[in-house]
Structure formats: C-alpha cells, structure tokens
Amino acid sequence: MKIYHIAYEPTFRSLDIHFWTKCNLSCQACYTHYEKRDFGLLDDPIAGITQRTREKPPKRFLTLAEVISRIEDLEIERAIFMGTEPTLDPEMPQLAQALHHHFKCYNIILTNGLRAFDLTHIDEVIFSIKALSDKLHRDYTGRSNKNIVKNFIAIYKSGKKLQAETVLIPDYIDKYEIERIAEFIADIEPNIPLRIDAYFPVGDNPWRAATADEVEAAAKLATKSLNKVNCLTLEMKRIGEKSVRIF
Numbered sequence: 001m002k003i004y005h006i007a008y009e010p011t012f013r014s015l016d017i018h019f020w021t022k023c024n025l026s027c028q029a030c031y032t033h034y035e036k037r038d039f040g041l042l043d044d045p046i047a048g049i050t051q052r053t054r055e056k057p058p059k060r061f062l063t064l065a066e067v068i069s070r071i072e073d074l075e076i077e078r079a080i081f082m083g084t085e086p087t088l089d090p091e092m093p094q095l096a097q098a099l100h101h102h103f104k105c106y107n108i109i110l111t112n113g114l115r116a117f118d119l120t121h122i123d124e125v126i127f128s129i130k131a132l133s134d135k136l137h138r139d140y141t142g143r144s145n146k147n148i149v150k151n152f153i154a155i156y157k158s159g160k161k162l163q164a165e166t167v168l169i170p171d172y173i174d175k176y177e178i179e180r181i182a183e184f185i186a187d188i189e190p191n192i193p194l195r196i197d198a199y200f201p202v203g204d205n206p207w208r209a210a211t212a213d214e215v216e217a218a219a220k221l222a223t224k225s226l227n228k229v230n231c232l233t234l235e236m237k238r239i240g241e242k243s244v245r246i247f
C-alpha cells in the first residue's frame with residue numbers, strides 16, 4: 001500500500017491514515033512536501049512552515065496486513081484517509097473493506113475528486129473544490145476542473161454522504177470565487193456542507209495568510225446559497241487530546 005504514516009486521536013477514537021501517492025494535481029499551496037506529519041501530533045503545525053525547504057518523500061510504506069496488525073488493539077470509530085491523494089492507491093478499497101470488517105468504523109476519505117473511485121466501503125467523502133473557474137483552477141492546480149465537477153455531482157447522486165471543502169487564498173481564490181463555489185454546490189443541493197479553510201503560506205508562493213475575518217466574510221457570502229458553512233481558521237486550537245503516532 002501507499003501508507004507511510006498513521007496517527008490516532010484518542011478523544012475521538014479517530015485514525016488518520018496518510019497515503020503518499022503521486023498526486024494528479026499540482027496545487028501551488030500543497031503543504032504535504034513541507035510537513036508530512038499528522039497535524040494532530042504537533043502543537044503548532046504551521047509554525048515555521050514558510051521557512052522550510054521541501055522534504056524528501058517517504059521511503060517506507062506499510063502493507064495492508066501491517067496496517068491491520070499495528071492498529072488491531074485500538075478502538076476505532078472513524079478512519080480518515082488523507083495525505084496526498086488517497087484514491088490513487090489501488091489498494092485503498094481493500095483497506096476500507098478491512099476497516100469495516102475489523103472495526104465497524106466510519107470511513108471518511110479526503111479527495112481532490114479528479115478521478116472517480118470505488119465508494120463501496122467509504123461512508124463519507126470530503127471533496128476539495130479548489131476553484132470553480134476553470135481558468136483559475138488550471139492556474140492553481142495545473143489541471144482542468146471539468147472532471148472534478150462531474151465527479152462531485154456523481155458522488156452526490158450515488159447517495160454517499162458528501163461534504164465540500166475549499167481554501168481561501170487572499171487576492172487569488174477570494175471570497176467571490178468561494179461564493180461561486182457555494183452557488184455551484186447549492187444548485188445540486190443546498191444542504192451539502194462547505195468548509196472554508198484559511199490559507200497559510202507555504203513554499204515560495206506570493207500570497208499572505210488568510211485572516212479569520214476574511215474567512216468569515218467568505219462564509220457569509222457562501223451562506224447566501226448554502227445552509228451549512230463552516231470555517232477552519234489559523235487561530236483555531238486543537239479540541240481533545242494530542243494524537244499518538246502509530247507509524
């Protein structure tokens with residue numbers, strides 16, 4: 001498998017499973033090359049991230065059997081598939097099935113949605129929509145969003161629980177672009193939740209961090225069309241105990 005790192009959040013009995021695949025997007029603000037550890041393990045995960053140079057990719061990966069043997073004594077209510085793009089690991093569906101079988105847990109996958117994937121043992125999809133404008137999307141990720149838009153609609157129609165996520169980048173992917181993303185989602189179903197994350201600077205990008213006020217202003221516009229909008233700002237503190245590293 002492509003699993004290089006696992007962390008466990010005791011408070012929520014939640015397992016964060018980090019995949020390292022060759023992502024099919026090239027987002028300019030992708031932080032995974034600068035911090036590969038689970039944010040729940042760190043007191044201030046983004047402190048000093050702008051000063052860092054790119055880390056080397058991981059070398060050691062776990063097999064499915066190794067994953068199960070390392071987690072078998074844990075009480076797991078939720079498993080979250082994250083890291084780079086987890087849907088690109090061909091063994092992801094087997095892992096989801098094994099987790100359902102062994103732990104009866106609730107499987108959540110974070111995806112960029114570019115490629116359709118097997119949803120059989122996935123309970124919830126957190127689907128990242130980087131931009132609705134195809135021109136902006138191509139500029140930010142290097143790829144068109146046409147398939148992403150189609151796949152978002154397809155997942156909604158499949159009946160799987162679906163949540164959208166996006167990142168507010170000041171003067172680039174701004175509150176008006178987020179308003180357009182919200183309108184696109186609302187045309188499908190206004191009860192699909194949208195989470196707006198604050199951008200934090202990584203690499204040599206020109207953008208500054210998004211403030212809490214800016215994220216809230218974007219959320220205010222998004223709530224004109226959507227019923228459930230949440231914010232993830234840089235000031236927010238961890239809820240619950242610190243995570244534990246499993247691998």
Ligand code: SF4
Binds near residue numbers: 025026084
């Ligand atoms: S989709 Fe996620 S992992 Fe892939 S490049 Fe973008 S931010 Fe990085």
